[in-house]
Amino acid sequence: EVFGMLNDLSELISFNSVEAERSAADAPFGTEVRNALDWFLNKASFYGLKVGEYGGYYGWADYGEAEKPVIGILAHIDIVPAGSGWDSDPFKMRNTDGKVYGRGVADDKGPLVVMLHLLKKLKEEKIKLKHRIRLIVGCNEETGSLCLKKYVDTGEIPVVSLVPDSDFPVINSEKGILHTDAVLIPDEVFKDNVVDFVCTGRANVVPGFSSVTLKNGGTMLKNLAADGPFTSDVFSSARIMKQLVKIGADPSDLSVEITDKGVKIGAKGVAGHAMDPDKSDNAMWKIWAVLKAAAPESDFIGRIFDGFCNKDAAKANGIYAEDEKSGRLTMNMGVAEYDGAYLTLKFDFRLPLCCNPDDTEAKLKNALPSGTVIKRARFAENLYIPEDSPLIKTLLKVYAEETGEVNPRPIQTGGGTYARELPNAVAFGPTFPGTETNIHNADENIEVTKLYKLFDIYKKAVVALDELY
Numbered sequence: 266e267v268f269g270m271l272n273d274l275s276e277l278i279s280f281n282s283v284e285a286e287r288s289a290a291d292a293p294f295g296t297e298v299r300n301a302l303d304w305f306l307n308k309a310s311f312y313g314l315k316v317g318e319y320g321g322y323y324g325w326a327d328y329g330e331a332e333k334p335v336i337g338i339l340a341h342i343d344i345v346p347a348g349s350g351w352d353s354d355p356f357k358m359r360n361t362d363g364k365v366y367g368r369g370v371a372d373d374k375g376p377l378v379v380m381l382h383l384l385k386k387l388k389e390e391k392i393k394l395k396h397r398i399r400l401i402v403g404c405n406e407e408t409g410s411l412c413l414k415k416y417v418d419t420g421e422i423p424v425v426s427l428v429p430d431s432d433f434p435v436i437n438s439e440k441g442i443l444h445t446d447a448v449l450i451p452d453e454v455f456k457d458n459v460v461d462f463v464c465t466g467r468a469n470v471v472p473g474f475s476s477v478t479l480k481n482g483g484t485m486l487k488n489l490a491a492d493g494p495f496t497s498d499v500f501s502s503a504r505i506m507k508q509l510v511k512i513g514a515d516p517s518d519l520s521v522e523i524t525d526k527g528v529k530i531g532a533k534g535v536a537g538h539a540m541d542p543d544k545s546d547n548a549m550w551k552i553w554a555v556l557k558a559a560a561p562e563s564d565f566i567g568r569i570f571d572g573f574c575n576k577d578a579a580k581a582n583g584i585y586a587e588d589e590k591s592g593r594l595t596m597n598m599g600v601a602e603y604d605g606a607y608l609t610l611k612f613d614f615r616l617p618l619c620c621n622p623d624d625t626e627a628k629l630k631n632a633l634p635s636g637t638v639i640k641r642a643r644f645a646e647n648l649y650i651p652e653d654s655p656l657i658k659t660l661l662k663v664y665a666e667e668t669g670e671v672n673p674r675p676i677q678t679g680g681g682t683y684a685r686e687l688p689n690a691v692a693f694g695p696t697f698p699g700t701e702t703n704i705h706n707a708d709e710n711i712e713v714t715k716l717y718k719l720f721d722i723y724k725k726a727v728v729a730l731d732e733l734y
Contacts, residue, residue, distance in 0.1 A: 270716065271365065274378045275358040277304060278367035283346050284408045291321040294343065294404045294412075301342045305381070305402050312385040322404055322415040328384040329397030336396045336730055337423030338723075339413070339683040339690065340377035340430065341406035344369040346466070348473060348536055350707035364710040371702035371711045376429035376695045377402060379719045383727065386720075394731045399423065406430070406683060408467075409643060413686035424734045425656065427726060428684045429719070431692035434673035435660045437650045438591045439692070440540075441616035442681045444468045444643040445626055449608045450636045452565035455556075456605075458485040460526045464549045464601035466536075468613040468642070470705055471545035471597055473536030475552045478529045485559035486528055495528050497521050500555075508554035512574055518551055530555055538705040539597035539613040540679030543576055545706075549601060550574035568634050569610075573598055582632035584614075584625060590649060591617040592677040594625075611642070615679035618647050648685040655733060660693050663729050667722045668697075693726065695719050 285295025292299035302324050306316045309326035318324035347355040347368045355368040369375070380400050387398065401420070403412035451459070457480070464475035479485050490499050499505065500516035509516065520531040532552050537545030553570040560566050572582060579585040579596045587593035600611035614625055622644045630639045650657055652675050661673050684690040695711070696702055697718075703709045 270378055270382050270720070271360065271713070273308060273381070274365065274370065274375055277301065277342075277374045277378060278358040278369055279356050280304065281347070281356055282343050282369070284343055284405050289321075293321050298343055298404050302402065302404055305342060305377070309381060309384070309400070312381070313388055314384055319415060319419050322412045323420070324402045325420070326381065326384060326400045326402075327397055328387050329394055331397070333395065333397045334734075335399045335421050335423040336727065336734070337426030337687065337690070338380050338398065338400045338727075339403065339426050339428045339687070340380055340400065341373045341403045341412075341683070342377065343403075343405050343407050344372070344374070345407050345470060345705050348707060350473065350536075352708055355707075355709075360713070363714065364712050365716070366708055366710045368709055370709055371695065372704040372709065373406070373430045375711050375716060376719065379695075379716060379723060380429060383720060383723055386724070387727075392728075394728075396424070396731050396734065398727060403683065407469075410645075410683060410686055413683050417686060422687065424689065425730055426684070426687050426690035427723070427730070428682045428690055428692040429695050429723065430682045431678055431680055431694070432676060432696045433668075433694045433698060434664045434670070435657055435675050436678050436682070436684070436692040437652055437657050437675035438618075438677040439648040439681060439685055440591055440594075440677070440679045441620065441622065441647040442469075442643065442645040443614040443616055443622045443625060443641070445612045445614065445629060446640040446642050447610045447612065447629065447633055448638040448640065449565075449610065449634055450606075451603075451608050452563055454484070454560045454563040455565055455608075458483040458560070459556075459603065462552070462601050462603040462608065464552070464599075466600055468597065468599040468611040469539040470599055471534070471537045471539060471542050472548045472599055473534050473545075474531065475534075475549040475601065476529055476531040477552045477556065478524065478527045479559070480527045483527075485556070489555070489559045495521060495523075505555060505558040508558045508570070509551070512550050512554055514551045514554060518548075519555065536706050538680070539599060540595065540615050540681075542595055542597045547574070547598070549598060565634050568632075572632055582628060584628045584632070586617055586620045588617045588619040590677075591619075591647060592679070593617060594620060595679050616647070618649060645681050645685055650691060656689065656691060659729050659733050660691065660726060663722065663726045667718070667725060694722065
């Protein structure tokens with residue numbers, strides 16, 4: 266089983282299954298996602314499981330008799346972009362020091378493969394269950410979960426579902442997820458000097474790189490390089506250091522490149538998941554620090570650097586909130602797009618139960634320069650299951666028995682999982698307390714022994730849920 270799981274995971278990691286443009290009638294999320302889904306369907310079929318799919322949105326594999334009610338296991342085959350900074354090819358699984366590395370090994374291809382082998386094992390051992398077990402594999406969890414919304418409309422709704430796409434012991438509270446685009450009208454200083462401003466990626470990722478190109482002969486470049494040609498030495502000047510110090514940044518995080526368009530200044534940070542932005546280092550903040558140093562007179566630039574490029578920004582702008590059941594609000598400014606007329610900043614908010622998206626957007630608009638237009642890109646409702654519910658109590662008992670942990674408690678997360686897409690669904694693992702898997706970052710990994718442990722925990726959980734319902 267062990268060799269089979271690692272072998273299958275290695276094959277699945279080779280697909281760069283980031284959502285792309287529709288490439289065929291049955292490939293709504295692009296060719297690579299379609300290929301990865303086909304791998305799953307073929308592999309499950311090879312293992313003797315009954316399989317099906319719906320138009321490339323999702324696929325499924327069943328163990329058990331057709332007339333029985335369903336227990337769902339919800340996993341996803343799509344990934345976030347690999348990004349840079351890896352020690353090896355993110356699409357060639359590397360097995361070293363007791364860990365496997367590759368984009369998706371923890372989020373969510375590793376758990377998917379474990380669950381596939383669990384169904385295979387149940388079939389081989391002819392385990393008798395009151396339910397049919399269905400592994401549902403979605404194709405765009407990272408970009409909005411349209412796949413699972415399609416499943417709700419077209420598939421069989423399970424009586425209960427496990428989602429192996431978060432943390433142990435179990436998640437009983439997921440914050441609301443709000444993605445908001447703020448379209449700003451830059452001031453004349455910005456327009457006259459900024460040729461382009463680049464921070465690509467997604468609102469739900471803290472950016473690891475950003476850049477700005479400043480016009481040759483413009484006031485900003487003159488201010489920054491008052492004493493001569495523009496070189497990286499400029500970043501150590503008092504003018505820039507004053508701003509960098511405010512955000513705990515270093516001149517070595519910045520780079521310079523002379524281009525046909527002007528002087529391109531790059532900033533590197535540490536990418537990470539927007540649900541916990543304090544664990545990362547936002548590269549875009551460093552670009553705003555440079556712009557603030559270059560144009561201290563610009564109220565527009567000041568509003569954004571002083572107002573949004575710090576860890577207390579949500580509090581300072583009156584946006585912050587928290588409650589006991591679901592935790593604290595987080596905010597991430599993840600993307601910038603500039604077309605010469607408008608600057609679009611894309612924000613990710615994780616909202617506790619006491620917040621609503623309308624209020625949050627109103628407060629954001631109020632904190633940004635006047636004339637800003639707010640456009641909602643996405644909102645996913647909070648999920649909350651009481652700690653004393655039979656479902657939560659059952660999974661905590663399974664976890665305690667398998668790990669020896671005494672009196673484990675459910676946890677709150679800012680992460681969004683498939684659990685909020687189906688009734689009676691809950692996120693359960695795969696990340697153990699105190700371990701760092703680097704999801705959404707370079708060198709994503711999972712310990713091999715933990716992968717096997719998942720198999721034991723999930724097998725026991727499925728049997729326990731089969732008895733509970």
